[in-house]
Amino acid sequence: xxxxxxxxxxxxxxxxxxxxxxxxxxxxxxxxxxxxxxxxxxxxxxxxxxxxxxxxxxxxxxxxxxxxxxxxxxxxxxxxxxxxxxxxxxxxxxxxxxxxxxxxxxxxxxxxxxxxxxxxxxxxxxxx
Amino acid sequence: xxxxxxxxxxxxxxxxxxxxxxxxxxxxxxxxxxxxxxxxxxxxxxxxxxxxxxxxxxxxxxxxxxxxxxxxxxxxxxxxxxxxxxxxxxxxxxxxxxxxxxxxxxxxxxxxxxxxxxxxxxxxxxxx
Amino acid sequence: xxxxxxxxxxxxxxxxxxxxxxxxxxxxxxxxxxxxxxxxxxxxxxxxxxxxxxxxxxxxxxxxxxxxxxxxxxxxxxxxxxxxxxxxxxxxxxxxxxxxxxxxxxxxxxxxxxxxxxxxxxxxxxxx
Numbered sequence: 001x002x003x004x005x006x007x008x009x010x011x012x013x014x015x016x017x018x019x020x021x022x023x024x025x026x027x028x029x030x031x032x033x034x035x036x037x038x039x040x041x042x043x044x045x046x047x048x049x050x051x052x053x054x055x056x057x058x059x060x061x062x063x064x065x066x067x068x069x070x071x072x073x074x075x076x077x078x079x080x081x082x083x084x085x086x087x088x089x090x091x092x093x094x095x096x097x098x099x100x101x102x103x104x105x106x107x108x109x110x111x112x113x114x115x116x117x118x119x120x121x122x123x124x125x126x127x128x
Numbered sequence: 129x130x131x132x133x134x135x136x137x138x139x140x141x142x143x144x145x146x147x148x149x150x151x152x153x154x155x156x157x158x159x160x161x162x163x164x165x166x167x168x169x170x171x172x173x174x175x176x177x178x179x180x181x182x183x184x185x186x187x188x189x190x191x192x193x194x195x196x197x198x199x200x201x202x203x204x205x206x207x208x209x210x211x212x213x214x215x216x217x218x219x220x221x222x223x224x225x226x227x228x229x230x231x232x233x234x235x236x237x238x239x240x241x242x243x244x245x246x247x248x249x250x251x252x253x254x255x256x
Numbered sequence: 257x258x259x260x261x262x263x264x265x266x267x268x269x270x271x272x273x274x275x276x277x278x279x280x281x282x283x284x285x286x287x288x289x290x291x292x293x294x295x296x297x298x299x300x301x302x303x304x305x306x307x308x309x310x311x312x313x314x315x316x317x318x319x320x321x322x323x324x325x326x327x328x329x330x331x332x333x334x335x336x337x338x339x340x341x342x343x344x345x346x347x348x349x350x351x352x353x354x355x356x357x358x359x360x361x362x363x364x365x366x367x368x369x370x371x372x373x374x375x376x377x378x379x380x381x382x383x384x
Contacts, residue, residue, distance in 0.1 A: 018179065041228065
């Protein structure tokens with residue numbers, strides 16, 4: 001169920017960069033959480049030119065949003081946020097100010113994959 | 129406000145399959161929750177080929193995410209998850225392992241439709 | 257990090273309408289929350305014709321979803337919901353029943369932008 005969605009303006013990412021980012025994000029998630037890679041999905045979505053705005057002006061932000069199982073520690077979440085920001089900048093050369101990464105919790109029981117409801121993660125939940 | 133978004137790689141779903149899934153998802157939601165169909169929205173979004181990855185490799189997952197009013201029971205949520213998974217597999221022939229369905233809560237007061245803030249659902253909230 | 261995503265069927269919005277809506281949504285958010293405009297992102301996404309359904313039938317809803325830092329008051333959220341609904345209807349002439357606006361909280365610590373985790377908002381959290 002971990003699902004990472006990366007939104008950029010059309011033409012921002014090459015096929016090779018998407019492949020590289022998908023591998024890196026999957027690797028970051030599995031290393032930080034212990035989850036098997038087979039459940040990690042990464043989607044790339046392109047916005048039309050002139051369809052993204054920052055401060056009310058046409059811009060080219062990269063918006064990466066992960067949806068993960070609730071119950072991971074803040075340290076795990078922050079490690080994921082940091083590592084994805086760093087790898088995105090390294091792969092694309094983007095400026096930090098144009099890179100937004102969010103990692104959002106959803107309870108394990110809110111999702112079904114492979115025909116099964118997800119189990120709760122093994123580490124105890126911490127206060128967000 | 130119930131909003132269901134179905135993401136698949138371009139070419140996965142025919143017009144007829146989209147129509148069939150939209151009708152089924154709407155029917156599942158109204159039957160399980162009692163909400164009127166006029167508030168149920170279903171959106172289909174296509175990813176470019178080579179833009180979806182599972183386990184770091186190009187793949188063709190189907191990602192269906194619902195956003196519903198908080199306060200439904202776990203039994204209702206699980207019935208929705210199961211029924212949508214089943215109907216998606218029946219309509220498309222997809223393998224269960226490539227079908228991810230999530231149903232996410234948002235408080236009724238976080239949304240406006242038809243110019244009105246949504247009322248809370250009638251059944252009492254249960255612990256997720 | 258405040259991120260507003262507007263989904264409409266292809267051809268619904270002109271370039272000028274997108275620009276106008278982006279400016280208005282940015283202005284509404286900054287006025288209601290005091291957040292600096294430089295962090296406000298607005299994305300417009302187009303669905304293919306025949307890819308949006310309401311009540312199981314092909315339709316042309318406008319779905320606008322904001323993701324803001326948790327901790328804003330209900331009054332602030334409702335002012336944002338109302339103002340975005342109103343401006344969308346004014347700019348496009350859309351019927352209120354086809355305009356869905358949601359403003360969803362995420363804790364500040366769940367996002368990173370400009371290489372930094374976001375601070376908590378200054379006003380005290382209120383019960384949603």
